[in-house]
Amino acid sequence: MTVQSQHRRGGGYLERPAPSGLADVIEIILDKGIVIDAYVRVSLVGIELLTIDARIVIASVDTYLRFAEATNRLDLYEKGGKDLGEFVGDMQEGGASKKTSGAVKGVKRALGSGGDDEERRPARKSSSRRRSTEEA
């Protein structure tokens, strides 16, 4: 790459992993690229399995149980010396959306205005947020 960003930046909040493992490569290239006419499809050993593995269907009872488990695993009492009561108190000051809108403002402040819409373009193809397995 002409501009290979090897140098680490001071802050380091942005994670910059080099794609190395097979999982990374699959995630980047699988199902991507021009499908050319009349090409010979070669058997893809093992790919199907990996693909299915990588995509999890949402919204089943199992998923809900997984969310419940994650919520129950939380130890709110150990979070920075705050207990749940204080946390809730904080949240109630500004309502439930306080944290989010605070974050929004923070982001906007931190970044300045992002420029106008002159360069904005619609996405080439927008895929829905909720994904199905059929994409494989």
Next chain:
Amino acid sequence: MTTATSTEQEHGLGLERGCYVYGVVPFGDGLIPTGLTGVGDAPVRLVRHADIAAVVSDVTSDRALGRAADLVAHSEVLDTLAGLTTVVPVHFGSVLLDDDSVVEEVLAPGREDFADLLAELEGRVQLNLRATYVEDAVLAEVVAADPEVAALRERTRDLPEDQTYGERVRLGELVARALERKREEDTAVLMEAVTPRVAAWVERGGGGGIDDVVDVALLVDTVNLESFEEHLEGLAEAVHERIRLRLVGPVAPYDFVGGAGWA
């Protein structure tokens, strides 16, 4: 696999030979770095047609493609080329019979489309940006924001699982819905901060994991790459208590060449 009669005769070994296609580039002499190899360690070369060329290497079909090394080779060839010129990636595993069919079946019929795409992609690279939640932080928000969630959590966490099945399903459902709303809000905020600075973007597939927020491919002008990364660093810092940002690339523009065939 289609039988390559002519090549079979040529080589007389019953081995089918083929021409593995990685992508299409504007033709340039000496474009391929010396020693660049692809699938099966075969040398990478160009097949030219007018002002465009296909990046190819020879393969034999006595081995199936799709091993880890093949996928890695495919992406390494494309990402190397993307660092040197503009490249339109071709789908993994695309093999034609020989150089002639690469010209006749791909380059000649697609020449105008390839030229248009190459012009659009010129001077631009793809970055993949994935946002994930700091799980404990957002779950704590969910618990704090919804008294029913908090109550269900209190009731279910210390009891045996089989006694609280229904409540746990309800708890999980509420949490999942709350996270879905958060995801939408946070995605909007992140995209608002990111998309004005990119030439194009597309949402990529992602898992339905608890911590997934959004996963996008961004097409960025190379001249803006450094300032864009600094911008993302600022964004990552601003949101880091709740959201982690992970940036991969630059890579070849895999997500900006369309998935469908030409015809």
